[in-house]
Amino acid sequence: MATIDGIVSGLGTGALIDSLIALQAGQQTLLSQKKATASSMVTALQALNTKVASLAEHAATAAKPATWQAVTAAVTQPGTATAAPGTTPGAPGAGAAGATATVRTGAQIGTLSFRVTAVAQSQASLVELPATFASTTPSFTITRGGQDVTVTAASSSVPDLVDAFNAPGTGVRATAVKVAVLDGEGRATGETTYRLQLTGTETGAAHAFTVAHDGADLTLGSVRTASDSAITLFPGSPSEQTLTSASTTFEGVMTGVDLVVTAVTAPGAEPLTLDVTRDQAAARTLAAGLVTNLTTVLSEIGSRTRATTGTAADGGTLVTGGIFAGNTAVRLLQQNILAQGSMPVGGTSPSDVGIVLGKDGTFTFDQAVFDAAMAADPEKVATVLQGVAARLAETAKAASDPISGTLTLSVTAQQGTVRDLGDRIAEWDDRLAARRASLERTYASLETTLSGLQSQAGYLSSYLASSTPSTSS
Structure with a gap:
């Protein structure tokens, strides 16, 4: 019902009704603020959950012993150019060894000397x-x-x-x-x-x-002329023998290692050496990736927990905590990750193999320490990092599991809160609309009543005026 400001009463009934509705809508405003906060919490928890799930996945990979058994193969020959880092010796631009090697699953560390005596060709x-x-x-x-x-x-x-x-x-x-x-x-x-x-x-x-x-x-x-490839194994030794292949590839020349010959070894040249060694670059990448994921999760928690300082209405200092401040689940997760990433494994601290926890509660990867530890005892490094990764994988999985994870359950709970607050806000919309209609009817009735009273007063005034005898002079 449209409300016309007091034609009879002179009251601003429209503004009066708006003020009364605004006063009664205070509860709805509080509900809207709570909904906005809960929605922000849902978004923040989902972002954190994604990063924790990434940590769980990387840590689970790093916890597998086979992951640390990665090897690399290289063919070298005295007198030829040394392959640049990241290239395969024997490949164009990486020396003239005359052969290249690739590793497959199950490749084992070892060394083999040989000479290339023929390279297969077609007729x-x-x-x-x-x-x-x-x-x-x-x-x-x-x-x-x-x-x-x-x-x-x-x-x-x-x-x-x-x-x-x-x-x-x-x-x-x-x-x-x-x-x-x-x-x-x-x-x-x-x-x-x-x-x-x-x-x-x-x-x-x-x-x-x-x-x-x-x-x-x-x-x-x-x-x-059509011919086979041929290599002489263990050249110059009593065990010297020849191995042939119809192609340029010798599959499984060592366990899990394939050899591709590209050129005949020159007469008088030194034999070629195939070295299968631990892939330190892959291990370094694995360890650095674990620290990167750790840092990402802890930075996410820290940035959303950190308090901000502002100015209050009275001019004083106003300190506001981050959205995760006071969130027990997030706080416990942070503490567990810090503990699991820094506790010793078999008496060896993760910092001794390059995973360093600083005084500010952040992790860094010290490549120099890692490389030195790998050179001294690669098995020990692998054992320590597998232990750290296994602990982190368990912690991160417990938080990010899509069904039972603590963060997942927190997200679900907050989403339920958002829905409940939305329903309550909608109920207030209906309630306030009904209240406005009621007030409009009340003030419209007031104006009608006042109009009637004014009409009666006018009539009585006219009647009384006409009924009073005039006084003659």
Whole structure:
């Protein structure tokens, strides 16, 4: 119902009703403030929970013994350039060792000396084609590894012959090469022609091939002979022996280690050495990552707990605690993380292996200390860091578990509070709307009553005035 300010009474009824509603809406305002605070808490707890879950995941990985067994392989040779950090010796730009190595799961630390005596290659041959063909669609038989494959060309033209040999499954790739036509004495006539070059698609002696036409082998001009790779293990020792491979890769030459040869070891050159060592860079990254996750969680808690200083309405100093100030669950989590990250493992402090807790309650990673500890006793470092990581993984998991984690439950509780406050605020909206309607009806009725009273007063005044006798002079 629309309210018209007191036409009869002269009262500002609209402003009066607004003041009364504002007074009664104080409780709703308090509820809205509580909802805003609870919503901010939900957002803050969710952000923290995400970071704690990341810590739990990284720590769980770092707690696995296999994680600390990562190894790296390098091939070196006295007299060749040393590989730059982060490169593989033997690769382009990383020295001329003539071989590279890669590690797989289960690779073990060890050393192997060897020489590369041959690098596998595929056969490449020039085919002497007949001057004429008995058929307009000539056929050829390629024999490779005891298996025969027949190819038939659409015509005797060089392009069609190339297409026929390049069909899937032939085991060769063909290309036409322009060459000079020679006379009977081997001199160039000035004319050119095309010869067919066939190259095997696979390396190794077992993949050598011959080509026949009309039952007769064609003459093949050798460009490259199919051959296996070969390495000599333990060269110069009584245990020296040769290992061959149809490709350039020797799989499992050591446990979990594959070797790829790229060049023959020069005569008189020193043998190559394959070293499989602990991957210190990977271990360093793992330890540094653990500290980074620790720091992220503690910084998140610290920034949202830290008090801020402002000026009160009376000019005094106003100190306001962070949103996590007084939150028991967050405080306990902070204390547990600090304790689990700094307690000794087997009598060794984490600070002795590079995880340092400062006086300000923050963790830092001391790479120099870590590297020195790894050089002195890598097994001890791994044991300490696995212990620290296992404790942190358990603590972080207990807080961030998506079902039973303490932070997760806190988020759920705060979300319930937000919903409850929202419902109560909505109830107040209805209550205040009803109160406003009631006040509007009351003041409208007041104006109507006053209007009636004024009409009656006017009538009585007129009546009395007309009923009074006039006085003659």
